[in-house]
Amino acid sequence: MKFTPKHIEGNVNVSKTHPLAELGWLVGGLVLLALIFYLSLGVSTDIAVAKIPVSAEVWLGEHFIGRMDALENESLQRLLQPLLDSLPADSPLHEYRFQAQVVENEQINALALPGGHIVVFSGLLKQAESENEVAMVLAHELGHYAHRDHLRRLGRGLGLTVAAIILFGQDSAASDLASKFFLVSESHYSREQESAADRFGLELLVAGYGHAGGATDFFARVGKDAGSRIPYLLASHPHPDDRVRELQELIAARGYRVDAVIPLGQDLRKGLPLSKESPDKEPASWQTGKLHGFEALITRRFKVRPYNQKKFCLPKRH
Amino acid sequence: MLEIIYRYPDLSLFLALMVIGYSCGTIAEKRHYKSIIKREQELVKLMVVNAEGRFAEGAVRTSFLVNGSTVVSNDYFKRLLAILRNIFGGRVKAYESLIDRARREAILRMKEEARTRGAHMIVNLRLETSTIGRSANKKNSIGSIETLAYGTAVVMNRP
Numbered sequence: 001m002k003f004t005p006k007h008i009e010g011n012v013n014v015s016k017t018h019p020l021a022e023l024g025w026l027v028g029g030l031v032l033l034a035l036i037f038y039l040s041l042g043v044s045t046d047i048a049v050a051k052i053p054v055s056a057e058v059w060l061g062e063h064f065i066g067r068m069d070a071l072e073n074e075s076l077q078r079l080l081q082p083l084l085d086s087l088p089a090d091s092p093l094h095e096y097r098f099q100a101q102v103v104e105n106e107q108i109n110a111l112a113l114p115g116g117h118i119v120v121f122s123g124l125l126k127q128a129e130s131e132n133e134v135a136m137v138l139a140h141e142l143g144h145y146a147h148r149d150h151l152r153r154l155g156r157g158l159g160l161t162v163a164a165i166i167l168f169g170q171d172s173a174a175s176d177l178a179s180k181f182f183l184v185s186e187s188h189y190s191r192e193q194e195s196a197a198d199r200f201g202l203e204l205l206v207a208g209y210g211h212a213g214g215a216t217d218f219f220a221r222v223g224k225d226a227g228s229r230i231p232y233l234l235a236s237h238p239h240p241d242d243r244v245r246e247l248q249e250l251i252a253a254r255g256y257r258v259d260a261v262i263p264l265g266q267d268l269r270k271g272l273p274l275s276k277e278s279p280d281k282e283p284a285s286w287q288t289g290k291l292h293g294f295e296a297l298i299t300r301r302f303k304v305r306p307y308n309q310k311k312f313c314l315p316k317r318h
Numbered sequence: 319m320l321e322i323i324y325r326y327p328d329l330s331l332f333l334a335l336m337v338i339g340y341s342c343g344t345i346a347e348k349r350h351y352k353s354i355i356k357r358e359q360e361l362v363k364l365m366v367v368n369a370e371g372r373f374a375e376g377a378v379r380t381s382f383l384v385n386g387s388t389v390v391s392n393d394y395f396k397r398l399l400a401i402l403r404n405i406f407g408g409r410v411k412a413y414e415s416l417i418d419r420a421r422r423e424a425i426l427r428m429k430e431e432a433r434t435r436g437a438h439m440i441v442n443l444r445l446e447t448s449t450i451g452r453s454a455n456k457k458n459s460i461g462s463i464e465t466l467a468y469g470t471a472v473v474m475n476r477p
Contacts, residue, residue, distance in 0.1 A: 007362050014411075015414055023402075
C-alpha cells in the first residue's frame with residue numbers, strides 16, 4: 001500500500017452555521033415558548049381568578065402571610081369604613097373582612113395582600129396631608145380587590161418562576177436570569193390595572209365623602225419627586241403625572257365637586273404604636289425590602305435573588 | 319447608561335462576558351485554525367495511521383512513544399449556545415469546533431515531537447478526550463477540554 005501525502009481541504013467535523021445565527025434561532029425559539037406559556041398562563045389565571053371564592057382567598061392569605069390581626073390600625077380602619085359603607089349592595093367586596101394596617105417602612109407605597117389585608121407604609125402616611133388623600137389610596141387598593149388584580153399577579157408571577165426553575169434548575173445562571181426577568185415584569189400591576197383601580201378608587205371616594213377633594217393630591221406630590229418621564233416609558237406603573245391628568249379628566253367629565261379636604265389626624269401621621277409591640281421580631285422581607293408581598297415570598301421560597309437587591313454594597317462605616 | 323449598569327450589575331456583567339466571549343473567542347479560533355492548517359501542510363509528509371504496524375524483520379531501527387496534548391477552553395458565548403441547545407436538543411454546534419481544534423492540535427504536537435526525534439511514521443494512533451476545570455469552580459464553571467494524542471513513532475532502517 002502506497003502512502004500519498006495529501007492535505008484535505010475543508011472540514012466536515014465543524015458545522016458551517018454562523019454562531020450568531022444559531023443564537024438568534026435559539027433565543028427566538030425560547031422567547032416564543034415563553035410567550036406562549038405566558039399567554040396561556042394569563043388566560044388560565046384570568047379564568048381561575050374569577051372562580052376563586054373569597055373564602056379560599058382569605059385562607060390563602062393567612063396561609064402565605066400568616067395571621068396579622070394584631071396589626072390592625074384603628075385610625076386607618078376608621079378611614080376605610082366610610083368607603084366600605086358606600087360600596088353598592090351587590091359588590092363582591094362585602095364578602096371580605098378588610099383590615100387596614102400600617103407597616104413601618106420609609107417607602108411611599110401601599111399594598112393589597114390576599115385575604116383583605118391592606119398594608120400602608122408609614123412613609124406614605126408621613127408625607128400625606130389630608131384624610132381624603134389617604135382614603136383615595138385605600139379606595140385605590142379596594143379597586144385592586146374588586147378587580148382581583150392581586151390574585152392575577154400572584155398566579156402569573158408564581159407560575160413563571162416555577163416554570164423557569166423547572167426548566168433550568170434552581171442554581172443555573174439561565175434560571176437566575178429568567179426569573180429575574182419575569183419578576184421584573186411581574187413585580188407591579190399593569191398600567192391598565194392601575195388605571196382601572198384609580199377609576200374605581202375615585203368613584204368610591206366620591207361616594208364615601210361626597211366630593212372628589214384630595215383625589216389627585218397623592219399622585220401630584222409623588223409626581224413632583226418622580227422626575228423624568230423617560231424611565232416610565234418602560235415601567236409598568238404609569239407616571240404619577242399621567243394618573244393625575246387621567247383623574248382630573250374623569251372628575252371633569254363626571255362633574256364631581258372638589259371641596260375642601262380634612263387634614264390628616266396626628267394619630268395617623270405619627271401614630272405607629274403597633275410597631276413597638278415586637279421590636280425584637282425580625283421584620284419580614286416584604287416589610288423591609290423594596291419587593292411587593294408575593295415576589296418577596298416567591299423569592300424567599302425558591303431562593304431566587306430579587307431583581308432589585310443590590311448585589312454589591314459598600315460596608316457601612318461607623 | 320451608567321444608571322442601567324448600576325441598577326443591574328449582574329445583567330451587565332453577563333452581557334459584557336457574552337460580548338467578550340464572542341469577540342475574543344472568534345478571533346482566537348480564526349487564528350488557531352490558520353496556524354493549524356499551515357502546520358498540517360508542513361507536516362503532511364509524516365505518515366500517521368491508527369493501524370497496528372507490521373514490518374518486515376530488520377526494517378525497523380527503533381520505535382518509541384510520542385504524544386501530544388492540548389487544552390482548549392470554552393468561552394461564555396459558546397456556553398450560552400450550549401445551554402440553549404440543552405433545552406431544544408440537537409447538535410451542539412458551538413462545541414464542535416472546540417473538539418476539532420483540540421484534536422488536530424494534539425495530533426500536530428505529537429507529529430512535531432516525532433519529527434524532531436527523527437521518526438519516519440507514527441502507527442497505532444490513539445486519541446483521548448476529557449474535560450477539566452468543571453469541578454474546580456462549581457457554579458459558573460467554564461470548562462476546558464483536553465485532548466491527548468499518542469502513538470508509536472517508528473524509525474525505519476533506510477539507507
